[in-house]
Amino acid sequence: MNDEYAGDSSQWAFGTGFEDPLAGVDTTVPPGVDPAELAAYCLMLGDDALIMSQRLSEWCSRAPDLEEDIALANMALDLLGQARLLLTRAAAADPGVVPVLPEGSPVPAEDALAFFRDAEQFRNVRLAEVENGDFAHVVVRLLLFSVARLAVLERLRTSPDQVLAAVAAKGVKEVAYHRDWAGRWFLTLAQGTEESRRRLEAALDALWPYQAELVAPRPGFGVDPATVRDEVDAVLDQVFAVSGVERPDRAPLPGTGGEGAHTGALAALLAEMQVVARAHPSGRW
Amino acid sequence: MSADRREWPLYEVFVRGKRGLNHVHVGSLHAADDAMAVRHARDVYTRRNEGVSIWVVRADAITASSPDEKDPMFAPSGDKVYRHPTFYDIPDNVPHM
Amino acid sequence: MTTTPVEPEALEAAFEATIARHDRIEPRDWMPDAYRRTLVRQMAQHAHSEIIGMQPEGAWIGRAPSLRRKAILLAKVQDEAGHGLYLYSACETLGVSRAELTDLLLTGRQKYSSIFNYPTLSYADVGTIGWLVDGAAICNQVPLCRTSYGPYGRAMIRICKEESFHQRQGYELLMTMMRGTDAQREMVQESVNRFWWPALMMFGPPDTDSPNSARSMAWGIKRNSNDELRQKFVDMTVPQAEALGVTLPDPDLRWNEERGHHDFGEPDWDELAAVIRGEGPCNAQRMAHRRAAHEDGAWVREAASAFAERAGAR
């Protein structure tokens, strides 16, 4: 054991997708793109992934079976990987978004963004932040989340920003699997037992008011989520139809996380997530 | 508390690590059905690696070579349950996927 | 199936000959009942340890102080779930189902490693566990890759490959923290102080006090004695501690030129016995966590079974 292991994540036993998704990618901000808008867009996508990953990782050691424990951790790791690339891109495009730390602090930009912003500065959708519930809750949350995210990422593969395009290309493969996982479990719980159906419907009912926000209009740089609404609706309707579940009739929550509207759950989540990093603002990890 | 009434059945997992190689037995897992078994195999035994091919088969669908009375090592041992014969030994020096 | 009777003596002799050749016993082979029982117990307790072992470190995933560390820790704890799964599978080759084994754990009829009944109090513990606890596990487990039972040995090969990453990430975290602030260096030393003795206890009671060891060694289930492995671990760890810049909390620890090994103090065997009896700081908490996960998941497992049955009937 020696220093040769420091700094390079590639040899750790997480995943085997060791190739660098940004290898050979042009990292300059393309002409005609406003760096501040690009950064804001990356923060939104990155915060969604980060907060969702944090909630998924809370399932670790609590899943219904070992196989599902491993599956949930894989999905949390996928999203965490996306978050890191996106937060790093946001910081590179517009260093002004990165919180200022004490002189000489070795904390990298991705960590300054993750651990040193307060709740109102996060741009994630509220669907990602609400507290975990039962297994039906994580299935519904992942279904709603990944159907919308996949549709957006698919279009981002042709983004003028080469970094965003590369991150999207990698993310599409991952999120397609998440959507498949959630869709299959949705069907299974809908048609499993009376209890599983009851729990699934309760989770869908509770989370539906957060769905509209995933496809709310967002003008400016990047793929506007509103442009994928029809596709998202069609996919969800198909899942509902196959499962024999009614589309819930509940009004959407006003506001969006992208504008800084959050539930109390986000502050509580961040209090836990940030506690060690904030106790050591000049720490090395 | 008692053991689950209906445990998910056991599956054996075979993976082609890369093109040009045979599928090799890598282990086993539990799943409710074939589709879930493939997903579980991907998550457990390939950890998100792309480009590999996975076979899963229910352990109880495997037929083993019949015991040969000439070799006492193959003698059936009465009431013992062998749910899980392992046919494909992986030599210690074969690199893992 | 052919059921021509074979003389029990012939079976036993063939089994002994396989062991003597250092060849592997495979699931369909005849084996003495005591061999089977010992194996099931050892593999099951090993599997339980992997699963319970997810908790002490799992508690810090949500609080990991960098995103890189969060990814490493989550992947590491996930690996431990995989290790439990491989080992439960190895048990199943002997006809014991995972449901039965889970039941044996949750009713306290089978144990898991004492080390996981100690709490994790700071993020440095993630590093110390990787370095010392996974390090001790590697000492225990590398020889088991050559264990006499085929499926166990194959599971161990896969596990050991992943464990070496675990130890390295832990050591690297501690090294990095030692290059950080004074507060971080103090955290590291405090953590090492707490985990050193429990890590030494992971090798089990002294050989003079380990009644089943001799037979397990004769059968090739176990490959080295508890004290041999403990000595190996100490000899391996002392230079690593020096390189790290931490001290190990044992005033009797010193190099013995004559023996060519380090001398070291006696762990508190009463403490080990108490932890194994269930009186460790976290026994109740660990079992409650595992039981809750299992019980909360029952309706999901049932739903999937019901769905599969219905789909199969269509």
Ligand SMILES: [Fe+2]
């Ligand atoms: Fe392990």
Ligand SMILES: [Fe+2]
């Ligand atoms: Fe480990």
